[in-house]
Amino acid sequence: MNADPTLRSAPVPGTPPAPVPGTPPAPVPGTPPAPAPGTPPASAPGSAPAPAPGSTPAPAPGSTPARAAHPVAAPAADPGTGVGGGPAGPGRGRRLRGASPLLWALPPVALLAVFFLYPLALVVRQSFQPDSGGTSLQPYADVFASPAFREALWTTVWLALASTAGCLVLGFLLALVIAFVPFPGAKGVARFIDVFLSFPSFLITLALLFVYGRTGLANGLWTGATGAADGPFDFLTTPWGVLLAEVTYFTPFVMRPLLAAFAQLDTAQLEAASSLGARAPRIVRQVILPEALPALAAGGSLVLVLCLNEFGIVLFTGAKGVTTLPMLVYGKAILESDYPGACVVAVVNVLISVGLYGLYRVVSRRAGA
């Protein structure tokens, strides 16, 4: 709410740099050059004949008539600009510049379509085609009716929610310490978090296996010390193991935006609060936390989405009883060859993720993060 958006370093994902629909500046035809800073001087709307008016994605209603008027305006505009060289020179540059946003947009859009949207569409289509043939909602009915799906859905949701809550609490506390408790190496820790973000998720799980696994470090110490056959730590293959791994892995995703937000916090506010008689807990609650809310919301919703879709951690803990939606997709598709069923689960997973992402955008925009 209060957060100055320019202060937050958290990048708003997904906002393209505003490709104005109906791109070419196209001011009033015939106006002499330089209508706005940044537009090329010779940007007179004229000549740019190339993009057929209809081919523009989302052609603004006004743009077509404007373009139709160009040829008329062109001769008037050219002498006005009077830039050296023949008319061909500026004309060519103009054409390139006018068309370039579209040209540049084409490859990524095509790539996206071929490698992402089309396969996704195939998945969706498959989900409506039961093995018995034809097109029906039967796969959905089957999947929704199966206890395995409902259990996986529930497991996925509560694991994701619990992990997110854990990450938020742990991340907030750790970020508080790193940002506000001066200790040697705080900077190094903050930098390590950046590195940590680049680790693959299964690496953390693997590390946990080394520590808490059946033959891991902790159990080894225990059996070595007591002579018992088995150690006391046997939670890694339970949902708690998954939870621990997810909290461990995703906490830095919360800390990163928090540290950025804390760095922007005016220390004078903390001092003012302190001189007014507030102790540390009150300062955290009433000064720091409200300032950190946008960052918490941003980090939390990001982690929630990531946890919903987490596959590597669940797979690596080898938790037999823990089946999440991604695991169910994997099981149905690879192990049971039930492609329609797998696709249904995948579609549900995608819908939840997209829904949450939408929520995330709304929240983060409202929060100004």
Added chain:
Amino acid sequence: MSIRFDSVTVAYDGNVVLDSLDLTVAPGEVMALLGPSGSGKTTALRAVAGFVRPASGRVLLGGRDVTDLPPHRRGIGMVVQQYALFPHLRVEDNVAFGLRARRTPRAEIRERVAEALEMTGMAAYARRYPRELSGGQQQRVAIARALAVRPAVLLLDEPLSALDARLRSGMLAELARLHRELPDVSILYVTHDQMEALTLADRIAVMDKARLRACGTPRELYRAPADEFTASFVGNANLLPVTVTASGAALGDARLTVDTAGAAAGARATLCVRPHLVGLGDGPNRLTGTVREIQWRGSTHRLHVDVAGHAVMADLPELRDPPAHGAEIALHFAPEDAVLLAAGVSGDER
């Protein structure tokens, strides 16, 4: 409540930023800490607030040693340059913050918030958020917030520096009024602006390079500065290198009559004359020189005159017929308007 610095030294990484400060602010007194940036004045204030720990020395409030107390137990009101209001709290909640932290009963909080807002003229803005206020209004809220807890000591750290010139003089009058209404509150006022210090302070402590240079009433420091730094920082000053003679001082060929205050004849000294006490034309202590610069400032003319190689400034009531550039003119000043500063007192350190 009195504030006392007892040889307070503050160092960061072995870098001394406040060197053995001894200073006492009497109960109800306004003490200005005046100095350029890096002079240690803000550090001194922060030592009172508890945000910096002295490497040695003690800070006493009302005779009680608070050196080891954390800031929240010192009972101090503090206002800083950038207001530092809590942006997510309404004005009234900002003002109530300190009272809530002290667990004041609810009814009393309401009363005292209203009183503090009334005092600072911000009662009409109680429901606003800080971002909906102008800079001057935000600073009033910050002052109300500091006063609401009824501190015996108020620390003001460049409170007017973020305001524009017109607002500043208004707020200065406002602060003076507040102090008349709260005569028991001791105020430590950090500023680099001599006008603020001269206007508001009962006494001024001039600081430079982590040290206290001089301390006295504004009048004392202005009329009889102890050294060159004080002379040039409290008000404008012409500082002329002279040689002490039996009857006064010599500046080049000119023989000047001034109070030598017992300085030995033949010694080198600095003569301090305020520009507005320099007159045009003949008179006692006559100096002749060449006009280098004429500045018209509305109600006054400022002349920069080259007198035997020394720059002399003269602030004169607006001249009907100002001298021309390069003209040879005569200046004079009354013997009692000049102060002889012993050379070397400050010159060696600069």
